[in-house]
Amino acid sequence: MFGKLTWSAIPFSQPIPLIAAGGVALALFAVLGWITAKGHWPYLWKEWITSVDHKRIGVMYVLLGLVMLLRGFVDAIMMRTQQATAIGHAQGYLPPEHYDQIFSAHGTIMIFFGAMPVIIGLMNFVVPLQLGVRDVAFPTLNSTSFWLTASGALLVNMSLVIGEFARTGWLPYAPLSETTYSPGVGVDYYVWAIQISGVGTLMSGINLVTTILKLRAPGMSYLRMPMFCWTALGANMLIVAAFPILTATLGMLALDRYLGFHFFTNEAGGNMMMFVNLIWAWGHPEVYILILPAFGIFSEVISTFSSKPLFGYRSMVAATLFIVVVSFTVWLHHFFTMGAGGDVNAAFGIATSIIAVGTGVKIYNWLFTMYGGRLRFPTPMLWSIAFLMTFIIGGMTGVLLAVPPADFMLHNSMFLVAHFHNVINSGVIFGAFAGITFWFPKAFGFRLDETWGKMAFWLTLAGFLIVFGALYVLGLEGMTRRLQHIDFTEWAPWLYVSVGGIGVMMLGVASQIVQIVVSIRNREALRDETGDPWDGRSLEWATSSPPPVFNFAVLPRVHGEEPYWTIKRTALESQGLGDEPDYEPIEMPRNSATGVATAFFATLIGFAMIWSIWWLAALGFVGAYATFVVFAWRDEEEKAIPAEEVARIDRVRRAARQAWLDANREQPA
Amino acid sequence: MASRAARLLPLLLLLGGCSGASILRPGGPISANNRTILLNSLVIMLAIIIPTMIATLAFAWWFRAGNDKARHRPEFVYSGRIELIVWSIPLLTILFLSGLIWIGSHDLDPARPIASKAPPLEVQVVSLDWKWLFVYPAQGIATLNQPVIPAGVPIRFRLTSASVMNSFFVPRLGSQIYTMNGMATTLHLQADRPGSYYGQSAHYSGDGFSDMNFRLQAVPAADFTRWVAGVKAAGGLLDGPAYAQLARQSQHEPAKHWGAVQPGLFDRVVAQHLPPAPGPEQGRDGQPQISPGTAE
Numbered sequence: 032m033f034g035k036l037t038w039s040a041i042p043f044s045q046p047i048p049l050i051a052a053g054g055v056a057l058a059l060f061a062v063l064g065w066i067t068a069k070g071h072w073p074y075l076w077k078e079w080i081t082s083v084d085h086k087r088i089g090v091m092y093v094l095l096g097l098v099m100l101l102r103g104f105v106d107a108i109m110m111r112t113q114q115a116t117a118i119g120h121a122q123g124y125l126p127p128e129h130y131d132q133i134f135s136a137h138g139t140i141m142i143f144f145g146a147m148p149v150i151i152g153l154m155n156f157v158v159p160l161q162l163g164v165r166d167v168a169f170p171t172l173n174s175t176s177f178w179l180t181a182s183g184a185l186l187v188n189m190s191l192v193i194g195e196f197a198r199t200g201w202l203p204y205a206p207l208s209e210t211t212y213s214p215g216v217g218v219d220y221y222v223w224a225i226q227i228s229g230v231g232t233l234m235s236g237i238n239l240v241t242t243i244l245k246l247r248a249p250g251m252s253y254l255r256m257p258m259f260c261w262t263a264l265g266a267n268m269l270i271v272a273a274f275p276i277l278t279a280t281l282g283m284l285a286l287d288r289y290l291g292f293h294f295f296t297n298e299a300g301g302n303m304m305m306f307v308n309l310i311w312a313w314g315h316p317e318v319y320i321l322i323l324p325a326f327g328i329f330s331e332v333i334s335t336f337s338s339k340p341l342f343g344y345r346s347m348v349a350a351t352l353f354i355v356v357v358s359f360t361v362w363l364h365h366f367f368t369m370g371a372g373g374d375v376n377a378a379f380g381i382a383t384s385i386i387a388v389g390t391g392v393k394i395y396n397w398l399f400t401m402y403g404g405r406l407r408f409p410t411p412m413l414w415s416i417a418f419l420m421t422f423i424i425g426g427m428t429g430v431l432l433a434v435p436p437a438d439f440m441l442h443n444s445m446f447l448v449a450h451f452h453n454v455i456n457s458g459v460i461f462g463a464f465a466g467i468t469f470w471f472p473k474a475f476g477f478r479l480d481e482t483w484g485k486m487a488f489w490l491t492l493a494g495f496l497i498v499f500g501a502l503y504v505l506g507l508e509g510m511t512r513r514l515q516h517i518d519f520t521e522w523a524p525w526l527y528v529s530v531g532g533i534g535v536m537m538l539g540v541a542s543q544i545v546q547i548v549v550s551i552r553n554r555e556a557l558r559d560e561t562g563d564p565w566d567g568r569s570l571e572w573a574t575s576s577p578p579p580v581f582n583f584a585v586l587p588r589v590h591g592e593e594p595y596w597t598i599k600r601t602a603l604e605s606q607g608l609g610d611e612p613d614y615e616p617i618e619m620p621r622n623s624a625t626g627v628a629t630a631f632f633a634t635l636i637g638f639a640m641i642w643s644i645w646w647l648a649a650l651g652f653v654g655a656y657a658t659f660v661v662f663a664w665r666d667e668e669e670k671a672i673p674a675e676e677v678a679r680i681d682r683v684r685r686a687a688r689q690a691w692l693d694a695n696r697e698q699p700a
Numbered sequence: 701m702a703s704r705a706a707r708l709l710p711l712l713l714l715l716g717g718c719s720g721a722s723i724l725r726p727g728g729p730i731s732a733n734n735r736t737i738l739l740n741s742l743v744i745m746l747a748i749i750i751p752t753m754i755a756t757l758a759f760a761w762w763f764r765a766g767n768d769k770a771r772h773r774p775e776f777v778y779s780g781r782i783e784l785i786v787w788s789i790p791l792l793t794i795l796f797l798s799g800l801i802w803i804g805s806h807d808l809d810p811a812r813p814i815a816s817k818a819p820p821l822e823v824q825v826v827s828l829d830w831k832w833l834f835v836y837p838a839q840g841i842a843t844l845n846q847p848v849i850p851a852g853v854p855i856r857f858r859l860t861s862a863s864v865m866n867s868f869f870v871p872r873l874g875s876q877i878y879t880m881n882g883m884a885t886t887l888h889l890q891a892d893r894p895g896s897y898y899g900q901s902a903h904y905s906g907d908g909f910s911d912m913n914f915r916l917q918a919v920p921a922a923d924f925t926r927w928v929a930g931v932k933a934a935g936g937l938l939d940g941p942a943y944a945q946l947a948r949q950s951q952h953e954p955a956k957h958w959g960a961v962q963p964g965l966f967d968r969v970v971a972q973h974l975p976p977a978p979g980p981e982q983g984r985d986g987q988p989q990i991s992p993g994t995a996e
Contacts, residue, residue, distance in 0.1 A: 127909075433801070
């Protein structure tokens with residue numbers, strides 16, 4: 032009846048996961064209870080869960096990502112403390128079969144369910160606003176993408192208490208991930224969680240590419256798009272090109288595991304090297320999928336707070352597209368140590384270093400954006416400067432690893448761990464924090480508290496430098512990664528340093544949480560009345576904060592690279608906002624439960640496949656197909672917002688802009 | 701360049717604390733060359749990275765909003781000359797580095813023999829769950845978790861795996877290489893001086909992975925001959941059945957010796973005439989081990 036699922040799947044003998052799961056369950060029930068008691072369910076269902084508004088979906092993506100980043104950070108704390116308490120004859124507090132799950136879950140959660148949702152969420156929220164349009168190309172598909180990602184995150188977290196997670200590392204290298212060496216359900220959890228969320232990510236990529244290519248405000252040619260839209264276009268083209276490789280690779284692994292195929296096995300002509308090849312053919316573009324939108328965020332932030340347009344805009348576009356293309360030609364640098372020979376290693380080593388050219392160009396253009404500017408330093412700008420300073424170091428160590436003879440000694444070492452955390456932290460995570468602080472007032476109508484934001488910034492930066500500085504040294508000392516206990520005692524001092532660093536980082540994370548709480552409590556004082564709290568330059572700042580559901584009452588007409596800056600200059604010069612436009616009714620897509628229903632059935636399919644509950648898998652499939660049929664045969668897909676309603680909403684915004692104009696009347700720039 | 705790298709070295713050693721497994725303390729020609737390339741690349745890049753970092757801080761400080769002396773130039777958004785420079789600097793650096801990569805990749809290809817008057821000694825390595833087997837085909841002996849090599853003699857390692865992937869890595873001797881079932885990789889290393897060198901698997905291979913470390917003993921040539929004779933005298937035969945027993949999963953295996961090895965054992969592992977290792981014992985035959993809690 033329940034396949035492999037029995038009571039023995041719950042680790043009653045393991046206090047750590049049980050207590051953790053108990054805590055999470057308690058918190059979850061407390062939140063659900065609070066929602067029920069306060070009667071918020073109808074609001075949540077109508078305004079968020081079934082919403083197809085790109086802004087709401089973007090916010091939910093970011094929220095999911097932040098919660099998962101926190102979850103992955105807990106894994107990180109456990110890894111650092113385990114290694115520091117398991118030196119010499121000590122074994123620490125996590126046995127190998129548990130520790131191995133933790134580092135596998137850490138990588139999986141951080142990349143797939145932490146960094147990706149935050150970055151996709153920011154693109155979802157910002158791109159249509161910057162393009163001056165009302166939504167993405169396929170709003171219901173967008174909601175489905177989000178809920179499928181959430182479904183994958185749910186499955187990964189279920190593995191904490193029901194069964195086990197993969198003990199293979201975040202990329203389940205064959206043949207370790209084959210049934211011979213990993214007979215448990217851990218790898219199956221990995222496969223189904225990533226397959227389900229991967230479909231969501233692919234659809235999200237198609238959606239955003241279509242939006243950017245086909246839906247732009249009148250006059251917004253490609254070379255007038257804000258830099259963030261360009262990097263989002265690059266990242267989403269990479270998603271469309273790379274994610275099918277991931278799906279196919281994990282599909283083959285699933286065939287090996289479920290139906291006895293031999294794609295990657297030791298026996299019967301399987302080839303484990305093909306798994307490594309394919310997974311990195313996805314895996315290397317994946318890091319650029321994460322970093323490109325972050326580059327876009329830094330471009331927007333540095334330009335805005337330098338009070339200057341982005342320097343060398345066309346050069347930046349060229350560098351972005353250069354990175355998009357070259358990122359597909361470097362994957363072999365992940366396995367120089369497989370013995371491919373001098374020619375192959377050299378070719379991929381050179382290709383890898385060449386990618387640094389595009390990044391180098393970007394760094395210099397950001398520098399010259401600051402040159403001659405009038406720099407302000409609120410939190411988003413601090414994250415950006417810290418990014419410039421630390422990302423260069425990560426880039427440098429990356430090029431070192433791209434030199435095959437150096438990689439022969441640094442491959443899989445703590446130096447490598449330090450390198451990719453260096454680039455992903457200072458690139459993606461600092462970028463995400465910069466973006467979240469930058470666009471938070473746009474999403475919620477009030478700014479985040481600056482004092483706590485700066486506190487969080489300095490603590491996080493300091494902790495990050497200490498942890499990964501120590502790891503760099505450990506790599507040079509010859510320490511390899513993923514050790515559950517350390518027999519070689521000379522590494523101990525640096526392991527202790529890294530624990531100290533993660534303690535500082537914990538304070539940084541705590542400050543971020545305090546920042547959000549304090550900001551919500553002081554929201555009236557932090558209110559953004561004008562919709563333009565940072566003196567912004569692109570179209571998202573032309574809307575009110577938060578923007579109305581239709582974003583723009585009348586689609587803006589774009590005449591240059593910085594449309595909103597132009598609108599502001601014109602208003603100041605002519606001392607007026609211009610005539611009120613003729614408002615027309617706006618058709619917006621209806622809410623739809625399609626996304627959440629699809630994800631519900633997808634979760635059933637995933638869980639059933641993991642535990643071999645075949646009837647439930649069939650039920651899930653029928654349910655998902657029925658959801659699709661119901662959606663495909665819908666009668667009404669849009670609802671009209673009457674012209675009077677549009678006018679009423681937009682007049683409020685115009686009044687706020689008029690007030691801003693009156694305040695700035697004396698000193699036109 | 702080399703002299704600058706040499707001047708930088710003490711600083712790095714200070715940072716590294718100079719431990720017994722440090723890759724910055726080479727114990728042989730391969731690691732010495734690897735280190736030279738590492739440090740040269742580092743210096744080439746630092747030459748542009750340090751000025752860039754200084755410029756970042758300088759620009760951010762000088763052009764702060766409160767500084768009235770700084771000239772505000774909001775119209776300074778493009779300069780062909782600057783674009784030429786910002787594309788050229790990274791491009792030229794990478795061009796320079798590419799030469800280094802091309803030459804280094806060929807010179808230090810793990811499969812390339814080390815030039816030496818002494819003929820190389822062949823050592824065959826099999827990674828097992830979770831221990832290392834070393835076979836000396838010319839001597840006809842084998843050891844578990846305890847490699848011994850003559851110092852000053854190039855060693856030709858041929859490597860494979862009994863089950864999952866591992867990576868054979870002796871940090872102070874230099875390059876590592878993967879071991880894979882059904883395939884043989886080749887790696888040339890040499891220890892210049894006698895000593896004990898920390899070695900480990902550098903590729904995660906399952907629950908017993910953390911115990912897959914060993915001390916590689918490099919001894920004077922005479923001592924090596926004596927050691928071989930001693931192992932031979934102690935007896936024991938490593939043949940197919942003994943290997944199959946060894947291939948079962950186990951952890952914390954103490955060092956072990958065999959005075960005789962069935963000829964061609966390594967090649968039979970590579971050709972899978974000796975089948976891949978069985979993996980975990982529990983959880984087979986349709987009753988998978990589903991939670992770590994139920995393992996023991």
